[in-house]
Amino acid sequence: MGMPPVTDIVDLGQLGLKPGGGIRFEALVPVGEFVFGAQRYVLRTDPVPVTIDISRTSSGNVIRVRTSNALQGPCMRCYGDYTMPLTIDHKEVHEPHLDDELASDYVTGQDLDLGALVRDAVGLSLPTSISSPVDENGICTDCEQSAEQLAKLRDSEPEPEEPPLDPRWAKLRELEL
Secondary structure, three states: OOOOEEEOOOEEEHHHOOOOEEEEEEEOOOOOEEEEEEEEEEEEOOOOOEEEEEEEEEOOEEEEEEEEEEEEEOOOOOOOEEEEEEEEEEEEEEEOOHHHHHHOOEEEEOOEEHHHHHHHHHHOOOOOOOOOOOOOOEOOOOOOOHHHHHHHHHHHHHOOOOOOOOHHHHHHOOOOO
């Protein structure tokens, strides 16, 4: 079997699904980069290999997109290179005849904007902070530069000096408690 097609628009009418019917297919969907706080993030594989399931209801469709990938870019904690694994499993309901609120923003006429749907599904799966897990000392465990950066920080920090002791406390220090 060859590579799945690169696509970002699917004509739902051409699928020829009857109510209760369904189809599963693979596609490569272009997604592009994400920008958070002036930092750029990209998916490890783009176009993204996606499994699409489309089920026909009596008056619409249920669309499910699934993929596994990874987001690559700077850790928001240490700015080291970080790769965050992603698993996407997103369902979209398009039932405009039942309720206006059930009309999917990704379907116009019979055209499903698969590119926008997959991009938004990835965006919705991202945590509020794209940063590595940390160890018990608060040091990133999965970033390439965090260990090196930490060593540099430690080398550049002056040792804290002991404050001079107040002579009025001298007699108290001699007590053995």
